[in-house]
Structure formats: structure tokens, C-alpha cells
Amino acid sequence: MDPLIQAAAQALAAGDPLGALKRVALRDDASALALRGIAMAQLGDFIRAKALVRSAARAFGPKQAVARARCVVAEAEIALASRDLAWPAKALGAARATLEAHGDRANAAHAGYLEVRRLVLIGRIDEAESTLAALDPAPLPPALRAAHELVVAGVALRRLQTRTARAAFAQAKQAAHEARIPALIAEVESASHTLNLPAARLIARGEERLLLLDEVEALLASKAFVVDACRHVVQKADAVASLARRPVLFTLVYVLAQAWPTDVPRDTLIARAFRAKHADDSHRARLRVEIGRLRTVLGALADVSATRHGFALTPRDARAVVVLARPVEETHAAMLALLADGESWSSSALALALGASQRTVQRTLDSLAAAGKAQSFGRGRARRWMAPPASGFATTLLLPTPITLN
Incomplete structure (x- = not known):
């Protein structure tokens, strides 16, 4: 492997996007484009990241199936981070199957966790649990083991199984420290803090x-x-x-x-x-x-x-x-709970997660913006919405989740 590409990949795995860009920022071959895209995603520029990853997938060509599949997984992760929940899940499933067929179990597992996280966000908890049960974290590197435990904790929180969630957060914290990735450690700490907030x-x-x-x-x-x-x-x-x-x-x-x-x-x-x-x-x-x-x-x-x-x-x-x-009375609490996760949401993603029409969501967002409870940036299809976190309160009970009738 090209030593610069290898060094950039190692920098990204360690959570150092700037170190990766120093090595590949001026290159436009397929591998460099993919690594640049992942680096831009880690830096929060999701629009540029998506464009770079797609260019990398085209540059790899049809004979490099594994590399193309990895690009699809990267694009899916960027879509999830930017809350583009309408991104085609079938493409992620096909990429996962390709990776498994070629023995790339780590990236195949990563694709599986992305799928589970999307299912959790849109409230399809039964499907998320079924997919999660088929994933074995034991042979995975520490960063992916931490991701596995975070997903386990997320499902447990939706089920109100706090003992399971607490144990999963403890395992995630241990794996994150083994991975030595500061951003991952901070993510685990922030997520586990939910258990100590009024719900x-x-x-x-x-x-x-x-x-x-x-x-x-x-x-x-x-x-x-x-x-x-x-x-x-x-x-x-x-x-x-x-x-x-x-x-x-x-x-x-x-x-x-x-x-x-x-x-x-x-x-x-x-x-x-x-x-x-x-x-x-x-x-x-x-x-x-x-x-x-x-x-x-x-x-x-x-x-x-x-x-x-x-x-x-x-x-x-x-x-x-x-x-x-609810810990605080709010007419649009479910939408604010989604916006308060710190990520930027499109109105279509909010509509999918809440099970509402996009027009209804847009009217609600406009009213929240007028009240100073939500803010948007971008225009047209690139428009995204955010809100400051609901300080001091857990939002688990406000998010959409299926009801089991007995």
C-alpha cells in the first residue's frame, strides 16, 4: 500500500482528520478521495464529504468491489451523521453483503451498526434488536466494540432497560479508552450522562x-x-x-x-x-x-x-x-428532542422519524424558529435544522418508539 495512504488511514482511525489531510489533501486518486471525504466528515463538512466519497466510488471502478462497498458505507455514515434518514438503506445492505463475502468483517460490522442506528432513530426498535443480535463484537477492534455497546445502550434506553444500558455504557467506556480516540471517549461520556438526568x-x-x-x-x-x-x-x-x-x-x-x-x-x-x-x-x-x-x-x-x-x-x-x-411542558417536545441531539436534521428526516407529513413538520419548524427554539442553515434541499440541547433533561421518553399492546 502507498505509505501516505496508509499513514492517512491510520490517522483517521485514531481520530486525527487534520493529520490525514496533511498527507492526501493534494491528491485526487480514488483512495485519497475516499480518505479526504472521511476526514471532511470528521471535521463536520458533510456536503463536501459526501461529494468526495461519491467521487472515490466512481474512481475505484467496477472491478474494485470491496473499495466501492467501503465508500458506500462511508457515505451511509455521513448520511446518518447529517440526519439524511431517507438515504437508500438497500445500498448499505448490498455493501454489507459484499464486504462479508470478501472477508472484510470489520467494515461489514460497521455497516450493520449504521443500519441499527438508523432503525433506532426512526423508532423501529424490534428490527434494530434483530439486526444487532446477529452482530458479534468479540473479534472487532476496540472502536467498533465501543460502537456496538453504544447501540446496545441506545436500544436499551428506548426499552427503558436501564440496567442493560448502564452495563453497555461501562463496556463502551472501556473499549473507547482502549481505542484511545478522544472524540469516541467524549461521545460515550456524553451518552452515558443520560442516565443521570431527569427523564x-x-x-x-x-x-x-x-x-x-x-x-x-x-x-x-x-x-x-x-x-x-x-x-x-x-x-x-x-x-x-x-x-x-x-x-x-x-x-x-x-x-x-x-x-x-x-x-x-x-x-x-x-x-x-x-x-x-x-x-x-x-x-x-x-x-x-x-x-x-x-x-x-x-x-x-x-x-x-x-x-x-x-x-x-x-x-x-x-x-x-x-x-x-414530560420533564418540561412543550407542545412540540418530540421534535425538540430529536433536534436537541446536537446534529443537523432535514425536514424530510424529521418527518420520517416522527411519522408525520413533511409539510406538517415544516410548519412546526417555522413556528419553533419564530419562537427561537430552532434554527436553520442552508437553503432548499440543503437546509438543515438544529436546536440547543434541552439542558438538564434526558430526552429518551420524548423520542418516537413503538408501543407494545397486551
Whole structure:
């Protein structure tokens, strides 16, 4: 191998993009283009990085399948870092298969981790776990072992399995120090700090307090009847009823749970659920209908009893009724949680991650920008959005994740 190319590759592996560029900045052969692209990506210039990596893939030619596949993996990593989640995942899968067929297990594993990270970002946790289970980190170099443990921790956090996440972060920290890459060490430290940040508010009997992730996990595993305003579900231990697509019903159970064990007047329920300033007979009739629907959805979890003045929540076989709310009240909390990861997002990537239309996302971004909660740079398809991190709060419970119904 060309000694300059080898030295540049070693510099990139050690997290030294400037050292790599000193060796290949003036060269335009295929290998140099690829290394320059990776260096520019490490420096944060993703647009230039993508162009260089694509040029390298074309320069390698069809006979250099492994080199071209490595370029595809590099481009996929750049797309993930720049939150271009619409980047064709099939191309990454084909590159991974090529690398595995030619015995390049390290880069094949790296492609697998990129795929898992993308799946986690868009909330497809089951698929992420399945892909992750097929990857064996034992024979990999320390940097990739750290990446593996970070992905394990990310999936565990989405599952609210804090013990697994804590163990994975410890393994990631050890592997990162073995790799001796400062940027990787800092990434692990920053990610593991999530476990020590408030993740939700507990509201019970008129009192509120902040909870860490492990306290949230313990609460959801307890016998308490939990109204989860982070995911719009009601839950008691393993029994879960989703109200994510029933906003009126969720508002009713949310208000009833906040007032438990006392009842809530009918006019209050009408004002909160229907946003009506003055209740009339039509509102009261609609309230009776919605309460009937709520009883059906809750099933064996709880009942809603009529009282003289209104309605009261009556849990079945539950020690308490509590509300699990976001640590801070924010209308667009899920979008801000994604923006607060420190990366730049396109509106199409946000739409994919949130399961919303791109036009809806664009309107929301415009309103957040007007309020000073988001900022954009670039124009047209190159436009990206960012927001400062939500200082002092974990965002795990605000991100999109599938709900398992029992």
C-alpha cells in the first residue's frame, strides 16, 4: 500500500482528520478521495464529504468491489451523521453483503451498526434488536466494540432497560479508552450522562417530582396505574392500552388521573377534552359517549365511575394512580428532542422519524424558529435544522418508539 495512504488511514482511525489531510489533501486518486471525504466528515463538512466519497466510488471502478462497498458505507455514515434518514438503506445492505463475502468483517460490522442506528432513530426498535443480535463484537477492534455497546445502550434506553444500558455504557467506556480516540471517549461520556438526568415528572395526589430513567422503569413495572403522557398510553405492569390515536380519550383519563382519588366536574372535563368555554346539553351528551368509549378502552385496567358532580377514575387491583409527564411542558417536545441531539436534521428526516407529513413538520419548524427554539442553515434541499440541547433533561421518553399492546 502507498505509505501516505496508509499513514492517512491510520490517522483517521485514531481520530486525527487534520493529520490525514496533511498527507492526501493534494491528491485526487480514488483512495485519497475516499480518505479526504472521511476526514471532511470528521471535521463536520458533510456536503463536501459526501461529494468526495461519491467521487472515490466512481474512481475505484467496477472491478474494485470491496473499495466501492467501503465508500458506500462511508457515505451511509455521513448520511446518518447529517440526519439524511431517507438515504437508500438497500445500498448499505448490498455493501454489507459484499464486504462479508470478501472477508472484510470489520467494515461489514460497521455497516450493520449504521443500519441499527438508523432503525433506532426512526423508532423501529424490534428490527434494530434483530439486526444487532446477529452482530458479534468479540473479534472487532476496540472502536467498533465501543460502537456496538453504544447501540446496545441506545436500544436499551428506548426499552427503558436501564440496567442493560448502564452495563453497555461501562463496556463502551472501556473499549473507547482502549481505542484511545478522544472524540469516541467524549461521545460515550456524553451518552452515558443520560442516565443521570431527569427523564419525566411524576404527578400524584397534587404533588410533583422529577424521576430518573431507572425510577421511571421501576414505576412502570410496579402495580400502580400509570397514565403515561410521554407516550400517550395507560399502563399497569405489563398491561398496556394505547391512546396515541385517541386524543380526547387520553385527555379525559389524564385529567381524571390528576384528580384521583377525587372526582372531576363534568364542566371541567368538557372544557379540557372539547375545549369548550361554555358547556351545553350537546357537550354533556358527547361527554357520556366518550366516557363510555374510555371505559371500553381501559377494560380490566380501570373503570370510570359516575358521581353526583362528574366522574372519577377507579383503578382495578392498583395501589395508586399516577401521571407520568414530560420533564418540561412543550407542545412540540418530540421534535425538540430529536433536534436537541446536537446534529443537523432535514425536514424530510424529521418527518420520517416522527411519522408525520413533511409539510406538517415544516410548519412546526417555522413556528419553533419564530419562537427561537430552532434554527436553520442552508437553503432548499440543503437546509438543515438544529436546536440547543434541552439542558438538564434526558430526552429518551420524548423520542418516537413503538408501543407494545397486551
